Amino acid sequence: MGAPTWASVGxxxxxxxxxxxxxxxxxxxxxxxxxxxxxxxxxxxxxxxAIGLKGGVELHGQDFLPLVPQIVGVGLLGFILPFIFYPVxxxxxxxxxxxxxxxxAHYGSVSVGTFAVAxxxxxxxxxxxxEHVPLFVVILEIPAIIVGIxxxxxxxxxxxxxxxxxxxxxxxxxxxxVGGLAIAWIVGSEGLKPLSPLFFDLFKGVLAxxxxxxxxxxxKQLSSLRKYGVFLVVFAVCAPIVGSLFGIVLGGWLGLSIxxxxxxxxxxxxxxxxxxxxxxxxxxxxxxxxxxxxASLGVTFPFNVVVGIPFYYYLTVLYFG
Amino acid sequence: xxxxxxxxxxxxTEAALEGSLENDLEKLGAKGYTILDARGSGHNGLRSANWDxxxxxxxxxxxxxxxxxxxxxxxxxxYYDNYAMILFVSEVEVLRPEKF
Numbered sequence: 279m280g281a282p283t284w285a286s287v288g289x290x291x292x293x294x295x296x297x298x299x300x301x302x303x304x305x306x307x308x309x310x311x312x313x314x315x316x317x318x319x320x321x322x323x324x325x326x327x328a329i330g331l332k333g334g335v336e337l338h339g340q341d342f343l344p345l346v347p348q349i350v351g352v353g354l355l356g357f358i359l360p361f362i363f364y365p366v367x368x369x370x371x372x373x374x375x376x377x378x379x380x381x382x383a384h385y386g387s388v389s390v391g392t393f394a395v396a397x398x399x400x401x402x403x404x405x406x407x408x409e410h411v412p413l414f415v416v417i418l419e420i421p422a423i424i425v426g427i428x429x430x431x432x433x434x435x436x437x438x439x440x441x442x443x444x445x446x447x448x449x450x451x452x453x454x455x456v457g458g459l460a461i462a463w464i465v466g467s468e469g470l471k472p473l474s475p476l477f478f479d480l481f482k483g484v485l486a487x488x489x490x491x492x493x494x495x496x497x498k499q500l501s502s503l504r505k506y507g508v509f510l511v512v513f514a515v516c517a518p519i520v521g522s523l524f525g526i527v528l529g530g531w532l533g534l535s536i537x538x539x540x541x542x543x544x545x546x547x548x549x550x551x552x553x554x555x556x557x558x559x560x561x562x563x564x565x566x567x568x569x570x571x572x573a574s575l576g577v578t579f580p581f582n583v584v585v586g587i588p589f590y591y592y593l594t595v596l597y598f599g
Numbered sequence: 600x601x602x603x604x605x606x607x608x609x610x611x612t613e614a615a616l617e618g619s620l621e622n623d624l625e626k627l628g629a630k631g632y633t634i635l636d637a638r639g640s641g642h643n644g645l646r647s648a649n650w651d652x653x654x655x656x657x658x659x660x661x662x663x664x665x666x667x668x669x670x671x672x673x674x675x676x677x678y679y680d681n682y683a684m685i686l687f688v689s690e691v692e693v694l695r696p697e698k699f
Contacts, residue, residue: 438619441618441619441622444618445618555615556615559613559615559616560615560616560618560619563678563680563681563682564680564681
C-alpha cells in the first residue's frame, strides 16, 4: 500500500454526496438549473414511501412487543433534545424566546433527507442495521415540535392546537412514512416484489436527484448566513454533534447494533427543514423563519451529509469498543 | 345586462397560512374564494417558490363591502405583525350578486 491514489480516494466517497456538491456548486455559480417543483415533490414522495416500505418489510411477521422499549426510548429522546438546545440558544445565543424555541424544535426533530443519506452510507459499506429504523424517524419527528411550541408560549389559549396537531400528525412526511410502513407490514417482502423496481432499485438514483436539488436550495440559504453571525453557525455545527452523542448512548442502552446506533445518532443530530418549519410558522408566528432554516438547512444539513454521518459512525464504533 | 358592485379582496401571503386563512374566511362568512400559487419580490426579499418556506399564495375573495371590512380588520389584527402579507381591495361588477 503506497500513498492513496485518486482512484482509492474516489471510491471511498459516496456518489450521492457528490450530487449534493454538484447542486451546491451550480447554485453558487448561478447556473440556471432548478428541478421543477412538481418533480421535487415526486422525488420526496418516492423517498418517503421507499423508506417506509423498507422499514415495514422487516416488521412483517415480527412481534411488536420487543420494540416497545425502543419506541419509548426514542420518543423520550425527542422530548429531551429541545430542552437541551433551548437554554443554550436563549442564554448563550441571546436569542428571543420565540426564536430559541423554534430552533430547539427544529433540532429536536429529524431530517428525512439526512436519514436517507445515512441509510445509503451504511448500505454501501454493507454495515448491517435494524431494518425497522424508519419507525424511529416517525417517532422522533413529532415530540420536539410540541415541546418547542410549549417552550415559546406555555399552555397559551392562543395556540390553535387543532391546527398544530393536524400539521404535525397528518403532515405529508408522517402520513407517507407510516403509510409505507403499514403497506409493507401488511403484504411483506413477497407482496412488494412487483413494486421493488420503482421503490428499491431506483432508490439511490432518486436520492441523488433529491440531493442535487437540496444542493441548489442550500446554496440559496448561504447568503443569509452572514447576516446572523458566528453564534448560529457554531450552534448549527455543535448541536448535531451533541445530539449524536445522546443518540449513541441511547442506542447502546437499547441494545441496537453499530449500524442501528449510527442511524439513531444521525437522527438525533439532524435538524428538520420541512415538517417543523411549516408547523412552527403557524404556531410560533413571532419566530423568524429565516433564522431556523438558515441554521438547519444552510449549515447542519450539509455538515451532517458530508462529514457528520461518517463521524457518527466512527464515534459509535469507538463507543462500542 | 344588469350588474352589481362587489369588492374584490386580494391577499398575497405565505403559503404556510393557507389552512388558517381558509378557516378564517369560512368563519367570517365568505361564500367562496380562489387560491393561486404566487411568486415575486418585495419587502421580504425574493419569494422564489422553489422551496416550501418561500412559497407564496394569492387569495381572491369577492364579497360585500361589509364582509371585506370584517376580513381586512381580522387579517390586520391576527397576521400583520408576524407574516408577510399584502392586501388590497378593488371594485368589481358581478352578474349574479347572490353568489357573493
